[in-house]
Amino acid sequence: MIERIxxxxxxxxVPHLTVLMDLPAEEGLGRLGGSTDRMEAQSEQFHTRVRxxxxxxxxxxxxxxxxxxxxxSQEEVTREIQxxxxxxxxxxxxxxxxxxxxxxxxIKD
Numbered sequence: 001m002i003e004r005i006x007x008x009x010x011x012x013x014v015p016h017l018t019v020l021m022d023l024p025a026e027e028g029l030g031r032l033g034g035s036t037d038r039m040e041a042q043s044e045q046f047h048t049r050v051r052x053x054x055x056x057x058x059x060x061x062x063x064x065x066x067x068x069x070x071x072x073s074q075e076e077v078t079r080e081i082q083x084x085x086x087x088x089x090x091x092x093x094x095x096x097x098x099x100x101x102x103x104x105x106x107i108k109d
Contacts (some may be wrong), residue, residue, distance in 0.1 A: 002053040016088055020058050025051055025083055085099035 021029075025047035032040055058065035066084045068077055 002050070003057060014064070016064070017084065018058075018065050019084075020065055020067045021077075022051070022055065022067050024048075027071070029067055029096040 058067050
């Protein structure tokens with residue numbers, strides 16, 4: 001069902017990479033702060049089913065999905081995403097420059 005909704009909403013546009021920040025439903029709901037919208041207010045069981053749906057999509061297309069454990073530190077999450085993005089993006093700056101700054105190069109037109 002998630003796939004059908006995505007196809008409809010995007011007119012079947014498919015990204016080269018989808019990053020799925022994965023977190024058990026109870027932990028994700030525990031991170032909510034302030035008021036919730038209609039989707040966030042759904043039950044934990046609903047969020048568990050949605051998570052499973054997205055994980056199923058990622059398992060069917062592992063080359064197009066990066067599943068990241070959202071319980072990792074911000075730095076670890078960033079590095080996982082950078083490792084997966086690097087082959088997809090042009091890199092006009094030598095990799096050793098990144099080691100110095102700790103950041104991916106910013107590409108500007």
